[in-house]
Amino acid sequence: MTKARALTEETAHRTLVAVCERVGLDPAGAELIRIGSNAVYRLAKPVIVRIGRDGETVENARRQVAVARWLASENYPATRALDVDQPVELDGHVSTLWESASEREEYAPLAQVAELIRRLHELEAPASLALPRIQPFAKLDEYLPDLERVDGADAAFMRERIEQLRSRYEALDFALKPGVIHGDANVGNVILDREGHPLLIDLDSFCTGPREWDLVQTALFFERFAWHTEEEYRQFVEVYGFDVMTWPGYPVLAEYREISMTLWLCGKAVADEGAAAEVRKRIEAIRTGGSRRDWAPF
Template identity: 70%
Template sequence: MTTSAPMTEESARKAVVAACERVGLDPTGSVLVRLGSNAVFRLKKATIVRIGRDVGGMRDAAKQVAVARWLETEGYPAARALKVAQPVDLGGHPVTYWESASDSERYAPLSQVGTLLRCLHALSPPGSLQLDETRPFAKLDKQAGALGNLHPDDAAFLRDRIDFLRESYQSVDFALSPGVIHGDANVGNVILDREGNPVLIDLDSFSIGPREWDLVQTALFYERFGWHTEEEYRSFVEAYGFDIMEWPGYPVLADYREISMTMWLCGKAGSDERAAAEVRKRVETLRTGGSRREWAPF
């Protein structure tokens, strides 16, 4: 595979065959689990292959593997990278290989998510890991080109919203000390392994930054989206030991996460009418202060 074009489902299925050949794995019977930022395949031999959907990202892929290797030395329950030379550059698409913790996606209860994050935040990464500092608005700036998929009025609204949040973020006084963070912590990234133990997955966004970033999505999903019950959220707070909703900076981080979720979807809006309709709905609720409980998960 030598193309530099973004990956489709058809090209992903061809890519997994080539990716397996590079490290001596058998692709027979591979199952496409997800086609998002990565094409994720499960192989018969309890192995996960993740192929970057877009070209580039070798540095980030190498970071994910390095983080996994470090967490393994700490005995921390996270995704385990296979003992092969990786990442592999497949025509510009980064490929990584992982042990499959489970044959299905069963998500951990929020009490276990809170405990796992508390334990993660107690770790001190070695300097050799060279984790970047969290730069939340750099990510939004990188996605700004996707605004071209929207109606000009909606695009202008999101740009103004981002500028407002950028300014508001400068005044946020964080309550927790900075340190290593997952960067995209939510119940969807903590699965149960075959023995029913929680495992942290999707190590793409690991960085050094305010630990509140790892708490805000759970609070947001409870408070604004209604995806968690009050009892579930309280179990998370008790397990972690801090309620971000009682912290004055919470609304800024929650507003950022709403925009981030919407900007990611903007990238799909150009070729997916369902995504485009969802973006229009989200922008309207952001503009009017409407309920987020009608937002559809993607």
């Protein structure tokens, strides 16, 4: 893979134009929806183009496309990969193309999120997909260099906390049968299509592992952040059929998610003082057991 140019709005748009030329699409009038882990564009034609940062690999992108096509064969409501030769690698960035399900970014109610997770967990992936097993701490290890961007004492605390968490995770006894998981299941990854039907998106983290991983973020968002109401969470539990908060290992997965969210934000801390202040606030809350209800979404 060639060395990638930094993913700025300028370089992302340049890559978009080249990708569209490669697959025979028109980039005129493309709208930049967001630029973060990916640069995401919506074309005038109902197509979404996702341009990965330099951490994205062709293998990972190819797996996302394969997963999408498998889910389509199962008539499972998920984002559909565009029928072109993809992924596309240009200038060190790997791009994928998807059917645009809606012109609005509207999220599904939690009951529908639970329904899609439950249905996903009923599926058995073919061996040909070669889904990897979840390796949560490999992901945290990738983020560790970003701790160089924060206060030394905070960085030392977080490194020690991660090692403690690693030991606690290895001792967990999971309650649910392992299998296919989305890996990043939460309300932000279930949108409503043009007809108002829920659709699972962002297949980047698809893998196999304990099903509890697909339930913990909804519980965390309710219990610690108050981003969901109690009624919404109870509906989620009723539809899925299991309350992960009643499982003794819940605090371990919840803390993992908090730390992962915080380390990811460290990567933005150098260029964004707001992000840096948020990182300091989050680390202090983790250190002291303070409230998470003032954590700002990024």
